[in-house]
Amino acid sequence: xxxxxNEELLELIRKATAGDRKALETVLVSVxxxxxxxxxxxxxxxxxxEDATQDILLKIMTHLSSFRGESAFSTWVFRIASNYLxxxxxxxxxxxxxxxxxxxxxxxxxxxxxxxxxxxNVEQAVLAEELKLSCTNVLLQCLDAESxxxxxxxxxxxxxxxxxxxxxxxxPEAYRQRLSRIRSKVADFLREYCGEYGNGTCRCKDRVxxxxxxxxxxxxxxxxxxxxxxxMLEVKEAMEEIDGISxxxxxxxxxxxxxxxxxxxxxxxxxxxxxxxxxx
Numbered sequence: 150x151x152x153x154x155n156e157e158l159l160e161l162i163r164k165a166t167a168g169d170r171k172a173l174e175t176v177l178v179s180v181x182x183x184x185x186x187x188x189x190x191x192x193x194x195x196x197x198x199e200d201a202t203q204d205i206l207l208k209i210m211t212h213l214s215s216f217r218g219e220s221a222f223s224t225w226v227f228r229i230a231s232n233y234l235x236x237x238x239x240x241x242x243x244x245x246x247x248x249x250x251x252x253x254x255x256x257x258x259x260x261x262x263x264x265x266x267x268x269x270n271v272e273q274a275v276l277a278e279e280l281k282l283s284c285t286n287v288l289l290q291c292l293d294a295e296s297x298x299x300x301x302x303x304x305x306x307x308x309x310x311x312x313x314x315x316x317x318x319x320x321p322e323a324y325r326q327r328l329s330r331i332r333s334k335v336a337d338f339l340r341e342y343c344g345e346y347g348n349g350t351c352r353c354k355d356r357v358x359x360x361x362x363x364x365x366x367x368x369x370x371x372x373x374x375x376x377x378x379x380x381m382l383e384v385k386e387a388m389e390e391i392d393g394i395s396x397x398x399x400x401x402x403x404x405x406x407x408x409x410x411x412x413x414x415x416x417x418x419x420x421x422x423x424x425x426x427x428x429x
Contacts, residue, residue, distance in 0.1 A: 228316045269368040278353070
């Protein structure tokens with residue numbers, strides 16, 4: 150969104166709410182990566198994140214006329230997306246909830262020996278990287294939805310506590326305290342179990358076939374390694390140094406949203422449903 154000045158963005162929104170399809174598409178495309186990355190971290194899988202992102206983009210469309218410019222547009226988008234995702238129950242991990250105890254037990258006690266070669270001629274190093282990216286994303290599902298959202302806003306999107314607190318409806322001080330506790334919990338788990346980001350014995354390269362066998366990664370569909378990480382999203386607020394463990398969370402990268410999302414926006418705006426949204 151930093152490609153537009155505040156005045157340019159407000160003008161695009163004014164045009165969009167007046168029925169300008171091109172302006173509306175520009176506004177939605179400018180936030181689709183933000184919404185997708187928040188959805189991916191909150192829900193754990195690419196298919197669930199894509200479905201939720203479509204729903205959220207529709208909400209942004211139908212509520213766009215209510216944006217008054219009293220906060221940054223990204224803050225307004227974060228608030229809509231966070232509220233939706235915290236209560237989203239259609240994703241896989243809502244039906245199969247995780248806990249740190251379960252995840253730790255799987256790392257310590259799963260029998261990864263004598264699993265056949267299931268790599269389908271995909272390079273072992275590529276699959277190990279896919280597993281690392283997938284595992285650290287799924288790890289966040291061990292947190293409850295509110296804690297997960299706090300962690301993501303502070304650690305991945307690097308929001309200032311005043312902005313994040315405003316998004317979540319809590320004071321900046323309460324947000325800082327909760328973020329520090331949550332980050333410590335995640336860091337403690339990584340230190341104990343993870344050999345990639347901590348001192349644990351778990352190594353992704355040793356668990357590739359076990360992960361394939363248990364449908365945790367798919368050699369034919371490498372979602373994470375295919376979605377090339379970017380340096381950062383549009384949000385540029387400086388990260389507050391709350392507890393000195395930021396280096397532990399090097400896995401908090403951002404990903405390119407699937408091209409299908411831009412096609413979804415274009416197809417929707419060019420279809421008969423646009424008039425329903427425009428008149429909402």
